[in-house]
Amino acid sequence: MWGNVRAVVRREYLQRVRSRWFVASTLFAPLFLFAVMVLPSWFTSGDQPEERSLAVVDGTGVLYERLAPLLEEAGYDVHEQRWHADVVTELRGESAAGIISGFLMVDELTLETGEAIFYTRFPPNPLRRATLRGSIARAALEFQLEQRDVDADALLRGGELEVEPLGDFGADSREPRFLVAYVGSFLLYMVILIYAIAVMRATLEEKTSRIVEVIVSSMEPWHLMLGKIVGVGAVSLTQLTIWLVLGILLVVSGLPMLVAAEPGLADLSRITQALPDAGMIALFVGFFVFGFFMYSGLYAAVGAMCNSDEEAQQAQLPVILFIVVPVIMVVGVIEDPSSNLSVGLSLFPLFTPILMWARVAGGTVPPVEIALSFVLMALATLGIAWVAGRIYKVGILMAGKRPTLPELWRWIREA
Amino acid sequence: MQPTNVNNDSGLRYVAEDEGAYAIRLRGVTKRFGAQTAVDRLDFDVPRGVVYGLLGPNGSGKTTTIRMIMGILHPDEGRVTLFGGDPGRARRTRVGYLPEERGLYKKMRCLDVITFLAEIRGVPRHEGRRKGGAWLERLGLSAWADRRVEDLSKGMQQKVQFVSTVIHEPELLILDEPFAGLDPINQDVLEEIVRDFHAQGTTILFSTHLMDQAERLCQRVCLISDARKVLDSDLRALKASERRGVLAVEFEGPDGWLHGPEIQSVERSDAGLHLLLREGADHQRILERGISAGARFSRFQLVEPRLHEIFVRHAGMETGSGGAR
Numbered sequence: 001m002w003g004n005v006r007a008v009v010r011r012e013y014l015q016r017v018r019s020r021w022f023v024a025s026t027l028f029a030p031l032f033l034f035a036v037m038v039l040p041s042w043f044t045s046g047d048q049p050e051e052r053s054l055a056v057v058d059g060t061g062v063l064y065e066r067l068a069p070l071l072e073e074a075g076y077d078v079h080e081q082r083w084h085a086d087v088v089t090e091l092r093g094e095s096a097a098g099i100i101s102g103f104l105m106v107d108e109l110t111l112e113t114g115e116a117i118f119y120t121r122f123p124p125n126p127l128r129r130a131t132l133r134g135s136i137a138r139a140a141l142e143f144q145l146e147q148r149d150v151d152a153d154a155l156l157r158g159g160e161l162e163v164e165p166l167g168d169f170g171a172d173s174r175e176p177r178f179l180v181a182y183v184g185s186f187l188l189y190m191v192i193l194i195y196a197i198a199v200m201r202a203t204l205e206e207k208t209s210r211i212v213e214v215i216v217s218s219m220e221p222w223h224l225m226l227g228k229i230v231g232v233g234a235v236s237l238t239q240l241t242i243w244l245v246l247g248i249l250l251v252v253s254g255l256p257m258l259v260a261a262e263p264g265l266a267d268l269s270r271i272t273q274a275l276p277d278a279g280m281i282a283l284f285v286g287f288f289v290f291g292f293f294m295y296s297g298l299y300a301a302v303g304a305m306c307n308s309d310e311e312a313q314q315a316q317l318p319v320i321l322f323i324v325v326p327v328i329m330v331v332g333v334i335e336d337p338s339s340n341l342s343v344g345l346s347l348f349p350l351f352t353p354i355l356m357w358a359r360v361a362g363g364t365v366p367p368v369e370i371a372l373s374f375v376l377m378a379l380a381t382l383g384i385a386w387v388a389g390r391i392y393k394v395g396i397l398m399a400g401k402r403p404t405l406p407e408l409w410r411w412i413r414e415a
Numbered sequence: 416m417q418p419t420n421v422n423n424d425s426g427l428r429y430v431a432e433d434e435g436a437y438a439i440r441l442r443g444v445t446k447r448f449g450a451q452t453a454v455d456r457l458d459f460d461v462p463r464g465v466v467y468g469l470l471g472p473n474g475s476g477k478t479t480t481i482r483m484i485m486g487i488l489h490p491d492e493g494r495v496t497l498f499g500g501d502p503g504r505a506r507r508t509r510v511g512y513l514p515e516e517r518g519l520y521k522k523m524r525c526l527d528v529i530t531f532l533a534e535i536r537g538v539p540r541h542e543g544r545r546k547g548g549a550w551l552e553r554l555g556l557s558a559w560a561d562r563r564v565e566d567l568s569k570g571m572q573q574k575v576q577f578v579s580t581v582i583h584e585p586e587l588l589i590l591d592e593p594f595a596g597l598d599p600i601n602q603d604v605l606e607e608i609v610r611d612f613h614a615q616g617t618t619i620l621f622s623t624h625l626m627d628q629a630e631r632l633c634q635r636v637c638l639i640s641d642a643r644k645v646l647d648s649d650l651r652a653l654k655a656s657e658r659r660g661v662l663a664v665e666f667e668g669p670d671g672w673l674h675g676p677e678i679q680s681v682e683r684s685d686a687g688l689h690l691l692l693r694e695g696a697d698h699q700r701i702l703e704r705g706i707s708a709g710a711r712f713s714r715f716q717l718v719e720p721r722l723h724e725i726f727v728r729h730a731g732m733e734t735g736s737g738g739a740r
Contacts, residue, residue, distance in 0.1 A: 011523075
């Protein structure tokens with residue numbers, strides 16, 4: 001009996017994994033994302049050495065030592081030029097000769113207002129301009145704060161907020177990580193939806209080609225549905241795994257290599273800190289698996305009750321709502337993860353994958369709530385499998401118009 | 416085998432069935448779609464080992480009947496018996512079913528589809544591949560084994576689907592309009608294969624609206640018209656008993672006498688005309704009337720009727736095989 005389920009899983013899996021679409025999306029999605037992150041920095045760092053060579057004329061005697069490391073971090077080769085009456089003329093000459101790209105003049109006024117003058121053959125783009133301005137202001141601030149015996153470094157880094165949770169939030173209370181929470185939620189939404197719709201399309205294809213009549217003459221419709229969902233689910237997990245491995249490889253080994261080759265990209269190494277740990281990855285996979293099972297069950301039922309793509313487009317609307325609503329609410333939930341509304345919504349099984357992930361990744365959630373959400377999702381999965389299996393069984397062999405709600409109810413009761 | 420309590424209200428007497436004599440039995444089977452009755456109190460038996468034709472014009476209920484035999488639809492009344500029991504999954508797996516509306520996985524390679532459909536009926540994969548390859552070769556499709564189904568012509572797809580229908584060597588073949596859409600050469604190829612299966616003892620039920628095809632292949636036929644059975648019988652016995660029913664005539668002169676009350680319809684045949692007579696018509700009287708009307712006969716002969724003519728005689732209506740008046 002399970003032999004033919006295995007055959008369905010196998011067919012569904014191999015057929016999809018071998019497809020050009022799968023290979024392309026699996027390989028190009030992470031590369032594309034990586035490129036989106038790296039390319040902007042790459043463009044600005046692609047300058048010639050002479051374009052990065054910068055002289056600093058320090059009229060204060062205290063700014064250069066603070067400014068130099070900041071400018072180097074931003075990708076400039078800097079050297080100090082002593083101030084004298086003809087320094088501007090001299091440096092203009094060097095610039096014109098192509099020895100340096102330009103020079104920066106800082107003086108007492110800079111220390112007080114952060115104003116400076118930048119002579120350059122290569123007018124900086126807005127990003128560069130902001131970096132330069134920030135570096136100068138920061139150097140000045142550092143100096144001013146040190147004058148008062150203040151730990152300038154700590155203050156300028158933006159301070160530190162130690163969260164001391166009151167109540168049982170588990171040992172792991174991190175700084176909120178908006179990026180991981182948001183990107184993760186969006187990824188869950190996208191992959192669940194793409195693959196659940198794939199289940200619907202596959203169901204529809206079998207129904208409209210009537211091949212299903214041949215198949216269900218040898219196997220239970222519900223086994224066919226199960227095999228299909230498991231097969232497509234395995235494809236999606238394969239893709240996620242490859243994405244994850246590629247992503248980690250790119251960030252962990254690709255990025256340092258890139259930074260080594262292009263010191264101007266040093267900023268990017270901060271991405272490494274945003275990588276989720278193994279526990280988070282396991283939770284992510286857990287949310288994905290349950291989310292996929294729930295939604296693909298619903299989508300299989302939608303596919304089974306329709307006779308064409310157009311009909312299915314309409315019929316899937318209620319299901320789409322359930323997956324889009326949490327996406328709309330995800331920002332609110334990340335901002336206030338412990339409010340009653342956030343807790344309640346994230347425990348509603350169809351919202352759980354996206355919203356609970358946002359709460360877990362973005363803040364702290366009591367382990368009890370996470371456990372409860374998984375229990376609820378498991379129950380919902382069983383419930384959906386029961387209802388969807390019945391709709392599927394009747395619908396898949398039914399031609400003619402789409403059922404109305406009362407008819408659908410009859411299918412569920414009588415199947 | 417599960418015990419069978421056959422609903423016996425059709426009045427026919429038979430002993431409790433076992434796997435024995437019949438592959439399919441229908442008793443009082445009725446199916447309605449809304450106000451329309453698609454199949455009306457249908458009875459027939461398909462004995463094992465015969466080629467059985469389910470005949471009738473388009474829309475007469477053939478496909479609905481087949482779908483009920485395959486458990487895709489459930490009869491509103493009556494009972495369908497497959498291999499002596501309910502048409503459950505285990506019994507249906509012993510059937511090779513070719514649906515009327517054809518379809519395969521378009522993106523799959525031909526041999527993969529065949530192997531998959533064999534596998535879900537319990538044929539191990541390597542065996543499915545081997546047999547599938549042999550079948551494709553027999554049908555001249557070897558070169559296409561690794562091509563996607565969508566790259567094939569319709570006729571080729573149909574042959575691939577036929578292979579997938581027979582790949583698990585079923586005891587019973589149920590073919591819904593198997594010849595539709597095939598060119599004459601491929602129709603012959605398929606006919607030949609059907610004959611081969613018959614020679615190996617496979618029971619074959621096929622539906623068609625093409626009477627000539629049925630006439631060549633079937634031992635037994637069931638004629639349906641308008642959801643009802645018109646007759647079912649052994650084909651040879653049927654033809655013998657209908658022998659008095661058709662006159663082949665060739666003549667010169669007036670033809671007004673053809674509109675007489677004994678003549679149900681007139682059809683052009685290869686040479687001259689075929690006259691279908693009503694029940695109890697006396698051909699002697701027709702001859703007399705023709706002569707007295709001034710017709711000069713070069714041929715006047717009682718002939719074995721064509722299946723088509725039998726059907727028209729009984730159903731009182733035209734079928735798809737080109738009758739003319």
